[in-house]
Amino acid sequence: MRLHLRQRLSIVWLALMIILSLAAPLLVQHDPLQPVAPPLSPPSRNLPFGADNLGRDLWSRIAFGGRLTLSASCLSAVITLLFGGFFGLLAAYVEGRLERGILWFMNALLAIPGLLLAMLLITVMGPGLPTIILAVGVGGAPGFARLANSVVHSIQQSDFIEAAKALGADRGWILRYHILPNVKAHLLSFATTYYAWSFLGITTLAFLGFAGDPSIAEWGVLLNSGRSHLIDAPWLILWPGLAISLTIISVHSLGDWLASDVQFRADKLTKQC
């Protein structure tokens, strides 16, 4: 499928953010945790994004914050995909009553909104960035388990599964050699969707103050600490807010494109059969 302008812009933005995070030490002149200027200095040549309420360089905090936020949300998306995928596939593999049991448990967890489930885990483990990563990852897992399970079931309806069964393949074989390769086609689209969820979840929870340490340069934390100087230093919320918003918009628009691409290929596959 063709890449539209929106997807191209999204890829460019995400690439810029990744470069910014990787090359953060080369791109900034000041330590993100040390005061370098009078508090709330407006943007200038020395400080392109201005200084925060403690006089720290905001540009440097955004660059180093990108490292933290992007890698943290990557990690928690991986946790969601592993946890949810494991239970979703396990349910499809065991079949019957056990499967219904697992799915019922996942449905019960879905009765608690994902963000609340994450907060529940934070209550159990105490605030902090590692907790947030794990909590957001686990919070998304029940939804993904159900999604993965339904994808497996839709593949199981295909004729080639019937053919494999007729040839005497057992469940494990079918799962490994016939279903997993077809699930892989959806994987990139799933990963994008859950990356978006993790990114939003982590910045939101950090924004709400669950990151523990308010001095860390995480985008959600930056957005929250900028709130108290909204009128005298609006740039403090502008940069982290834009970084969060543009990243999430880019991930979403890539996700939509990938989902329609998967649908497109699935349609082509059924037409060929």
Place this chain on the structure above:
Amino acid sequence: MVSLPDRTAMNAIVSIAHRTFEGLLTAWAAVTITFFALRLGSGDPTASLLSQGLATPEQVDALRHSLGLDTSLLSQYSSFLIGLISGDLGHSLYTGRPVSRTISEQLTPTLELALLSLAIMLLIGLALGVLAAWDEKKPIGRIAAYLSDLATSLPVAFTGILAIYALSLVLQLLSGNPFLLRLKHLFLPALVLGFALSGGLARIIRTSLLQTLQQPYILAAKARGLGRGFRLLWHALRPALPPAVSLTALEAAFLFSGTVIIETVFSRPGLGRLLVSSILHADYPITQGLVALSALFYTASQILADITALLIDPRLRREE
């Protein structure tokens, strides 16, 4: 022999009863998970009081006794369930006040915000969805589709802060107007939340409308000389309603996570801020009560959505 309408009504009642039972079972499971997660993970909640020097060992023993923490986990669980049914959610660890009273005090502002947000979501979602399908290829339709994508993507925390900033600039010009203050505390947060939620609804309505417009009966309506607006709003919109209703119910059930953020951003009192502060202070009876409440609310909204679906979708009432 029972006449047909009675039987369809019976079917509807049976299926609603079935869904209600299933929903209650789910809610029970969610509440149970919450209870055990909080117990198994945090260990003894009074330990933090002791370590912070907020209480003497004797006081902690008394507190443990009054909270029922000196009994076995199973008996704690059963008394928690019995309490939940009778509306008793225990007492706050810090203020010692009943959790149910603390929650009901904060309920009104959150409910106000949630209902107004839902209304705004329906309004914006319907408008954007219909507009996007109406002028699918023209700039207005594209802008509507783009706006609804933007609504789902933009984080409420940021849009909320921007809205406050914009309003504060206006307020500097018109300082101290009581109407504007009301606007700041209720209408603006509801608008931000309602806009964020409207994206999904607009998308579902747009997709469904575009699909339905391909149907032969729309062509038939066109052949009968019915205008485009009439076809779109009268014939095509109706099949879009059932998925729209179920999505709205889902959004309503998850509205609580939205109010958590909005209440923090706008410094509004309410259940969301109560939840955040209860977690940060490890006041687990309040956390537990709020999560249980949201699970029950989720169940109720799902049941309500099923009933509404039966009412507006005649296909579901037909016998199988």
